[in-house]
Amino acid sequence: MWLLIYWFSSVENGRIQPSAIRHVRSWSNIPFITVPLSRTHGKSFAHRSELKHAKRIVVKLGSAVVTRGDECGLALGRLASIVEQVSVLQNQGREMMLVTSGAVAFGKQRLRHEILLSQSVRQALHSGQNHLKEMAIPVLEARACAAAGQSGLMALYEAMFTQYSICAAQILVTNLDFHDEQKRRNLNGTLHELLRMNIVPIVNTNDAVVPPAEPNSDLQGVNVISVKDNDSLAARLAVEMKTDLLIVLSDVEGLFDSPPGSDDAKLIDIFYPGDQQSVTFGTKSRVGMGGMEAKVKAALWALQGGTSVVIANGTHPKVSGHVITDIVEGKKVGTFFSEVKPAGPTVEQQGEMARSGGRMLATLEPEQRAEIIHHLADLLTDQRDEILLANKKDLEEAEGRLATPLLKRLSLSTSKLNSLAIGLRQIAASSQESVGRVLRRTRIAKDLELEQVTVPIGVLLVIFESRPDCLPQVAALAIASGNGLLLKGGKEASHSNRILHLLTQEALSIHGVKEAVQLVNTREEVEDLCRLDKMIDLIIPRGSSQLVRDIQKAAKGIPVMGHSEGICHMYVDSEASVDKVTRLVRDSKCEYPAACNALETLLIHRDLLRTPLFDQIIDMLRVEQVKIHAGPKFASYLTFSPSEVKSLRTEYGDLELCIEVVDSVQDAIDHIHKYGSSHTDVIVTENEKTAEFFLQHVDSACVFWNASTRFSDGYRFGLGAEVGISTSRIHARGPVGLEGLLTTKWLLRGQDHVVSDFSEHGSLKYLHENLPIPQRNTN
Numbered sequence: 001m002w003l004l005i006y007w008f009s010s011v012e013n014g015r016i017q018p019s020a021i022r023h024v025r026s027w028s029n030i031p032f033i034t035v036p037l038s039r040t041h042g043k044s045f046a047h048r049s050e051l052k053h054a055k056r057i058v059v060k061l062g063s064a065v066v067t068r069g070d071e072c073g074l075a076l077g078r079l080a081s082i083v084e085q086v087s088v089l090q091n092q093g094r095e096m097m098l099v100t101s102g103a104v105a106f107g108k109q110r111l112r113h114e115i116l117l118s119q120s121v122r123q124a125l126h127s128g129q130n131h132l133k134e135m136a137i138p139v140l141e142a143r144a145c146a147a148a149g150q151s152g153l154m155a156l157y158e159a160m161f162t163q164y165s166i167c168a169a170q171i172l173v174t175n176l177d178f179h180d181e182q183k184r185r186n187l188n189g190t191l192h193e194l195l196r197m198n199i200v201p202i203v204n205t206n207d208a209v210v211p212p213a214e215p216n217s218d219l220q221g222v223n224v225i226s227v228k229d230n231d232s233l234a235a236r237l238a239v240e241m242k243t244d245l246l247i248v249l250s251d252v253e254g255l256f257d258s259p260p261g262s263d264d265a266k267l268i269d270i271f272y273p274g275d276q277q278s279v280t281f282g283t284k285s286r287v288g289m290g291g292m293e294a295k296v297k298a299a300l301w302a303l304q305g306g307t308s309v310v311i312a313n314g315t316h317p318k319v320s321g322h323v324i325t326d327i328v329e330g331k332k333v334g335t336f337f338s339e340v341k342p343a344g345p346t347v348e349q350q351g352e353m354a355r356s357g358g359r360m361l362a363t364l365e366p367e368q369r370a371e372i373i374h375h376l377a378d379l380l381t382d383q384r385d386e387i388l389l390a391n392k393k394d395l396e397e398a399e400g401r402l403a404t405p406l407l408k409r410l411s412l413s414t415s416k417l418n419s420l421a422i423g424l425r426q427i428a429a430s431s432q433e434s435v436g437r438v439l440r441r442t443r444i445a446k447d448l449e450l451e452q453v454t455v456p457i458g459v460l461l462v463i464f465e466s467r468p469d470c471l472p473q474v475a476a477l478a479i480a481s482g483n484g485l486l487l488k489g490g491k492e493a494s495h496s497n498r499i500l501h502l503l504t505q506e507a508l509s510i511h512g513v514k515e516a517v518q519l520v521n522t523r524e525e526v527e528d529l530c531r532l533d534k535m536i537d538l539i540i541p542r543g544s545s546q547l548v549r550d551i552q553k554a555a556k557g558i559p560v561m562g563h564s565e566g567i568c569h570m571y572v573d574s575e576a577s578v579d580k581v582t583r584l585v586r587d588s589k590c591e592y593p594a595a596c597n598a599l600e601t602l603l604i605h606r607d608l609l610r611t612p613l614f615d616q617i618i619d620m621l622r623v624e625q626v627k628i629h630a631g632p633k634f635a636s637y638l639t640f641s642p643s644e645v646k647s648l649r650t651e652y653g654d655l656e657l658c659i660e661v662v663d664s665v666q667d668a669i670d671h672i673h674k675y676g677s678s679h680t681d682v683i684v685t686e687n688e689k690t691a692e693f694f695l696q697h698v699d700s701a702c703v704f705w706n707a708s709t710r711f712s713d714g715y716r717f718g719l720g721a722e723v724g725i726s727t728s729r730i731h732a733r734g735p736v737g738l739e740g741l742l743t744t745k746w747l748l749r750g751q752d753h754v755v756s757d758f759s760e761h762g763s764l765k766y767l768h769e770n771l772p773i774p775q776r777n778t779n
Contacts, residue, residue: 044308045244046340049330049525051308054244056095056195058307059086059324060234064251065314066102074102074109074153078320080160082249085324086200087164094328095195097241098168098202099234100153104142107149143209150204157202167199172206178236191241205233235298239305246302247327248295249314254335255296269348270336273300299337309337332528342522350518351486351535354459357508357516358484362435362456368511369435370428373476376507377424380417380472383503388412390495391468398492402466405594405653409466410493416469419715424476427720430738431480439744441771445764447751449771454742456482458537461558462723463488463526463551465543468496473721474540475504475517481741485517486536488529490543494521526551533557540723540736545651561736563701563727565651565677566596568709571668571694573685574605578613580706581684582620587708588682590624594653596725597680597702597712601631601648601658603668609637609661621657631660648675665690669697676700678727680712701727701734 045051061082068075090096154170161168171190177183194201231248238246256265268275292311299309310327312334314320319333326333345353361369380387391412398410440452460483464470471487478485489497501519508514520529530539530551539558541551545565552560570588572581588599608614621628629645630638645658648671652658662668665683672681680702683694691705702712702725712735714722719737726732732740757764 044303044306044339046338048336051245051328051330056243057245058097058234058238058243060099060230060248061101062250063101065249067105074106081321083160087166090166090200096200099230100202100204101230103149103153104145106153107145110148111145169194169199169201171201171203174206203237231295231298235302238302238307243307246307246309247324248311251315253313254311268335270338272341303337311335347520347522351532353515354484354486354518357513358459361513361516362482364511366432369479370431372479372507372511373424373428375510376504377421379503379507380421384417387499390499393495394493402492406466408594412468420469420472423715423721427476427480430720434480434738435482438773441773443767443769443771445767448753449749451747452744453747455745457741457743459484459535460538461486461529461536462540465490465547466492468493468500470542471497471500474723477721477723477738477741480738483741486520488520527554530554531556542724561726562724563679566679567600567649567651567677568597568680569601569603569672569676570599570682571603573683573690574607575687576684577686582616584684584708585617586620588710589626589657591710593655597709599709600651603660603662603671606661606663625655627656629658631658633661634659665694672698680709682709
């Protein structure tokens with residue numbers, strides 16, 4: 001249902017009079033979910049993340065959004081999606097208002113149809129059907145089109161909003177209605193009354209009577225703005241109604257620093273008052289009265305009046321279905337207008353600094369990169385007290401908020417820092433042969449030689465949770481491999497991460513590459529970081545399985561290296577040594593149960609049940625206070641069994657363990673392939689043939705014989721450290737150290753060689769001879 005309100009003649013003392021309403025649907029029983037939203041209007045939101053608190057919202061639909069590509073008729077699918085999003089927000093308890101174009105386009109479609117029908121009838125009577133092709137459509141006057149299209153446009157909105165049990169009301173305004181004080185008060189009262197009744201006002205300029213556009217001489221202050229298009233109307237309405245948020249939808253992604261489509265055009269994420277001097281505006285859109293410059297001026301005027309503004313694309317088929325809700329959720333969509341400039345650089349600027357710093361880092365001599373890492377290792381021990389003090393603050397703030405396993409990961413100690421320093425020195429030693437190492441040399445033809453050499457990947461984004469020790473490890477690996485680095489740590493480790501990053505930049509400064517490693521401290525959401533495909537070459541998540549899954553889902557066009565789960569198995573064979581089993585199980589499960597390489601499922605050969613070996617395992621687990629979950633087969637052997645496991649595919653990350661019974665080594669392998677995560681799996685046996693069968697047939701990143709699962713670690717492998725453990729099957733697998741952060745490029749050195757010389761009648765022949773690889777001096 002919809003209402004047509006003649007507010008200028010039917011409002012008295014701020015209340016809608018009965019005579020103003022053609023038809024009112026009963027609104028008191030409208031079902032909607034209310035969200036507690038309250039905000040004192042006065043200042044605009046400083047950050048995108050605050051937009052979810054917006055209570056009153058104006059959505060402005062530009063002509064390019066509402067109309068079809070042929071400018072004759074409406075984009076019905078797009079409109080339906082927008083109405084759905086507005087309805088969802090309205091039913092959350094927000095107060096939604098629409099400023100819409102489209103009446104002219106809708107009227108043009110109707111009038112063209114009427115003219116064609118009229119002409120075809122006349123010409124059919126006088127000239128015959130052959131002349132229909134020559135009919136010309138006269139130029140249609142916009143005011144006439146608006147008059148003919150307004151009712152149809154509102155009827156369409158009526159039908160769409162009715163599907164969501166929402167009532168809409170039409171209000172037509174002109175510039176005079178805002179400048180006449182009495183009419184302005186009447187309009188204000190009408191709109192407030194509609195919002196109180198949970199009705200969505202749909203506002204538009206009265207294009208049937210609107211005067212020609214005036215020169216662009218206003219927009220200079222909060223009290224001066226002319227309504228000459230729907231951009232200025234939306235801004236005026238937003239400030240008049242003290243709205244929290246104005247969303248301006250157009251046919252471009254947002255505001256660019258130069259005309260969209262030009263080679264160097266970059267989307268501006270956040271626009272601040274005074275930045276317009278750095279922007280070059282292009283032409284306006286194919287339809288409508290205002291271009292981007294008009295939108296920016298209107299947005300700045302609304303911002304000055306206390307309303308936050310976002311300009312975004314409402315026409316892109318991949319995003320238009322959720323663009324409005326994404327904006328309200330605080331996602332990085334379009335251009336956000338803010339009066340508060342951040343203290344530091346934006347994440348885009350940090351990405352550019354990491355890119356340029358990484359390229360400078362890659363040009364350093366191997367000895368210089370090693371010197372930086374050695375200096376960082378020294379700082380970890382020299383500044384130990386300051387690091388531990390910062391970590392203590394994190395632990396105190398996290399107490400009661402984080403689970404015990406996460407608190408263990410968050411904690412730093414003197415021994416951890418010493419181990420870190422040792423690992424960093426290992427990385428420094430291995431960095432001598434990293435960047436620029438020749439992998440292959442081929443003589444293609446005489447005086448034409450080809451080399452394949454190692455080079456950095458580019459810019460890495462490493463996202464980690466509750467692991468401040470991860471920062472210097474990853475930084476050292478990035479330095480050794482010549483990669484730029486963006487680090488995004490969890491807020492629970494903010495104090496620790498801050499001092500560790502400062503020490504990293506201090507070490508980088510000795511060779512002038514301080515900017516190569518950046519710590520993202522802004523309110524950037526992980527999902528938004530994963531969209532920076534033009535700045536980031538590889539994402540490496542280090543944290544919970546849920547974090548990894550979320551990043552893999554959010555990353556668009558950027559490869560993700562890592563594993564989503566660490567479901568590690570140990571199979572105790574019938575020929576296992578009694579002395580070895582309990583030591584291996586204890587170390588794998590109890591030494592650090594929160595680690596991703598900790599044991600989660602113990603597979604026991606059925607012949608070992610009710611044997612002294614089995615009893616020793618159970619007794620040891622009981623002493624270590626490990627909670628046991630019985631697998632289905634194991635539970636069937638017991639009269640009184642422990643709690644049966646809910647899922648055989650569980651990463652506990654704590655002192656909990658699943659025990660299951662298998663019939664053979666093949667049965668164990670089948671179980672691991674079905675329920676494992678391809679991380680680390682172990683066999684305990686004295687039978688070499690059985691062990692080798694297990695090692696060759698288990699398809700995991702790390703497969704061990706008579707060794708703890710905890711050896712699956714870059715430091716223990718001699719890699720110095722790792723950026724994570726990868727279970728993917730391309731590029732790198734298992735603990736990823738220095739080698740996993742390199743790629744290659746091809747260098748071809750010739751003497752005026754052209755391909756035509758190698759044709760059938762050419763003067764040269766391909767040789768393709770393998771050449772010896774020169775040994776680099778690493779002293």
